[in-house]
Amino acid sequence: MAPRWPALYDRHGLALFGYLLRLAGDRGIAEEILQDSLLAAWRSAAGFEGRSSVRTWLFGVDRRQAHNRLRGKRLVWVELAEAGEVVSVEPGPEAVALAHAEQVEIAAAVARLRPLHAEVLGLAFVDGLSYAEIAAVLGVPVGTVKSRASHAKAALAAVLNEMSEGRR
Amino acid sequence: MTMHDQMRDLLAAYTAGSATRAERQLVGAHLAACATCREELASWQVIRAAVRAASPRVAAPGPQLVAAVLARAGVSAVRGPTGAELTLATSPGHRLRHAAAVLSGSCRWSAVGCGWLRLWSWRWVRRFGPQGGW
Numbered sequence: 489m490a491p492r493w494p495a496l497y498d499r500h501g502l503a504l505f506g507y508l509l510r511l512a513g514d515r516g517i518a519e520e521i522l523q524d525s526l527l528a529a530w531r532s533a534a535g536f537e538g539r540s541s542v543r544t545w546l547f548g549v550d551r552r553q554a555h556n557r558l559r560g561k562r563l564v565w566v567e568l569a570e571a572g573e574v575v576s577v578e579p580g581p582e583a584v585a586l587a588h589a590e591q592v593e594i595a596a597a598v599a600r601l602r603p604l605h606a607e608v609l610g611l612a613f614v615d616g617l618s619y620a621e622i623a624a625v626l627g628v629p630v631g632t633v634k635s636r637a638s639h640a641k642a643a644l645a646a647v648l649n650e651m652s653e654g655r656r
Numbered sequence: 657m658t659m660h661d662q663m664r665d666l667l668a669a670y671t672a673g674s675a676t677r678a679e680r681q682l683v684g685a686h687l688a689a690c691a692t693c694r695e696e697l698a699s700w701q702v703i704r705a706a707v708r709a710a711s712p713r714v715a716a717p718g719p720q721l722v723a724a725v726l727a728r729a730g731v732s733a734v735r736g737p738t739g740a741e742l743t744l745a746t747s748p749g750h751r752l753r754h755a756a757a758v759l760s761g762s763c764r765w766s767a768v769g770c771g772w773l774r775l776w777s778w779r780w781v782r783r784f785g786p787q788g789g790w
Contacts, residue, residue: 493722493725493726494719494722497719497721497722498719501716501717501721502715502716504716505714505716505717506711506712506713506714506716509712509714510711510712515714519717519721522716522717522721523721523724523725523728526721526722526725527725527728527729530725530726530729531729586698586699586702586703587695587698587699587702589702591705591706591709594702594703594706595706595709595710597706598703598706598707598710599710606707609703609707610707610711612668612669612672612674613671613672613703613704613707613708614707614708614711616672616673616674617672617674618669618672618674618675619665619668619669619674621674634665637668638664640703641668641699641700641703644703645699
């Protein structure tokens, strides 16, 4: 039976477009990548084996198309050694830094996150994807997603600490 | 893995609302007794709010985008009875097989074309090319 693509788009279009907008940072480019993604999804639909949800699969197609389009431009796609991403902030001070920061400062810190970290936080908190789903979209093990989320949090705290030291 | 390590993995999912029921129960029971993890949860909630506030909330392109994509794919689409949905004329599997058949057909034809071109070039070389071979 033919899948109802307009219905799929009704259900997932907004989230897929939002994800692309976060990756591309430009509405026009995001629209173009969305078109390419839907076309790629259409062409590869026969190969969809149902190992992930349709939503996760569509996010994965989105990401690959964005990768092709934005490679070498805006995003740092190179999967840097995960160990190199560790920011040495212990959980305690992180919570303190985040609890005492102003909303404006946190927003500024979020804007300074590395794309790999921002992407995981966006997929988790904006799109509501589980770690397992995010892992499927990114094509990495679940453990990598967990460590990226944790590094993202540490990085935010580090930026906030930097900001508060700068004020002193 | 200590309980805190386990919680650290779960608290982000708990905050995002993507934790399973069993995980939510586990976290809920632990939070009632652990101030450190409550602080940890509070910081994830701050991050969640900031990330959501920072992500652009704009409308996605309208359904005409799907029509444009189907047109690019060369698929005929007709309006459904309600006008709200398009009904696809063929299944993606059919389209994929069709595309594959066309592609393999064109490869065969290009192989034939290349063979012919090579033969034609060879004749041209024999006729006009340097005498005494290369």
